[in-house]
Amino acid sequence: MSEPNTDPEVLIDQRDGLGRIVLNRPKAINALNHTMVTRIAAALAEWAGDDAVKAVLITGAGDRGLCAGGDIVSIYHDAKDGGTGSREFWRDEYILNATIANYPKPYVAVMDGIVMGGGVGVSAHGSVRIVTERSMIGMPETGIGFVPDVGGTYLLARAPGELGTHIALTTARLGAGDAIACGFADHFIPSEKIGQFVEALSSVSVEAAVAEFTEPAPDSDLLAQRGWIDAAYSADSVTEIVARLQAGGVPEAAKAAGQVLAKSPTACTVTLASLRRARVAGSLEEVLNEEFRVSVACLGSADLVEGIRAQVVDKDRNPRWSPATLDDVTDAAVAQFFTPLGDLELGLTAPTTIGDQQ
Structure with missing residues (x-):
């Protein structure tokens, strides 16, 4: 078992066959910055070739959501100064998004609470995407002059x-049923059972854990x-x-x-x-x-x-x-x-x- 990385912004740990990524900026609803992206990428690179890691799990610290997106205040200041920092952040972030989409092991994303912008990038490209009745997923970019x-x-x-x-033009928010219907998520698990689901991942296969805890998703209002x-x-x-x-x-x-x-x-x-x-x-x-x-x-x-x-x-x-x-x-x-x-x-x-x- 590797020693836990206790970096304050993203926690990386490996135990019981599970590589765990915890976005750890709860006061900012775990907004992503460049350091977080590079640490996640390094962990995924290490775990891809480690037979002791059977699956990867990404969650967010606190009770507000997985991730509110990129750190747009930093982007604001950087854009005023020429934008080179944001450009390199996006370069590494988009490479990470593609890596997640093609990851060779199950990549489980718990999309509980708020999941916006960059939060979608580190979750909705995964192979096992979990939503709850608290999920609020969206791409809010046009509201800030972005795409x-x-x-x-x-x-x-x-x-x-x-x-x-x-969704893109209005920045509409997706609940669990909408997220599944629109291809942003796969499975619905009530938030009260997420802890049990995560615990189960340490002892049974991802497929078995999903089968045990998944419940019928709410209807999609958008559909x-x-x-x-x-x-x-x-x-x-x-x-x-x-x-x-x-x-x-x-x-x-x-x-x-x-x-x-x-x-x-x-x-x-x-x-x-x-x-x-x-x-x-x-x-x-x-x-x-x-x-x-x-x-x-x-x-x-x-x-x-x-x-x-x-x-x-x-x-x-x-x-x-x-x-x-x-x-x-x-x-x-x-x-x-x-x-x-x-x-x-x-x-x-x-x-x-x-x-x-x-």
């Missing part, structure tokens, strides 16, 4: 119909609304999506239109383009490469700094987007977000496993 990343556009583009487009969602979000532009939502005569659709209009017009337009491109991509790695281009471009956009300022720095909740309307976002401006980065490309090839990282 879904960490392989999020890959997952969203593969949700039934246009549910992923709705029940696919009629108006598919009709509206199948449009070719965000402007047309909003028009269809407003004209549909469905109260939920009208509410969704207002939510989209409150987000960054540029981020929403780039997000729609990203989702359409991800839908036809051949692999997660291909999507992550493109997400990296988009994320790096966002560092140079006014809306990312402004969105984080309004939501979490000044907290006035009144972002001044530039441009301010969807009609003012040009095709040329959108195209710039997908420009290849030359020597800075992420460069992942499919599939990514331990030892294949760039």
